[in-house]
Amino acid sequence: AQSVTQLGSHVSVSEGALVLLRCNYSSSVPPYLFWYVQYPNQGLQLLLKYTTGATLVKGINGFEAEFKKSETSFHLTKPSAHMSDAAEYFCAVRVPNTGNQFYFGTGTSLTVIP
């Protein structure tokens, strides 16, 4: 079975500081990679995804992530945190041709300090 590891269940940053949320996966083949965000009292929504092509992917709200095959990572970054970025972030993986399952990490709760 695949696994997705999100280091740090809680991350706090100051407003205007860099946001870095880590995601590592286990897969012998390059997977499809996703970041979802869940704002308080709302459903999950897609931030960005990587399937093929350029390894640096840009998403909504100024977020981006880079697929690094050698490190089996897909870390999420944003240069300058806003208060509105406070939410729960989930990394997810799907391995092509291995079935229909998406594997989700346990989530990282981001707090932005004014």
Add this chain to the structure above:
Amino acid sequence: GAGVSQSPSNKVTEKGKDVELRCDPISGHTALYWYRQRLGQGLEFLIYFQGNSAPDKSGLPSDRFSAERTGESVSTLTIQRTQQEDSAVYLCASSLAPVAGTQYFGPGTRLTVL
């Protein structure tokens, strides 16, 4: 509707009772997923429907869990003889394409088993 809807939003039941959770996917979305999210944990895949194909039930935790979907419309997740460990948020997601397709999530049903 514009998005995925789920009902009820909250359900409190007694141990041993059966419950039925409903998901209305986005119109035209052929793929539909059910997930379980326990407190403080990531999303756990339960079942996947794609068009008229046989569903992928590999994530169902026990035979007390079952799900149905009529064509490409509404899906219901049924939990029989509920147990306290079934308490969780149950999320439904739909997508246009099963492979690397963006999943659109509903707001979830919070199930509490007393």
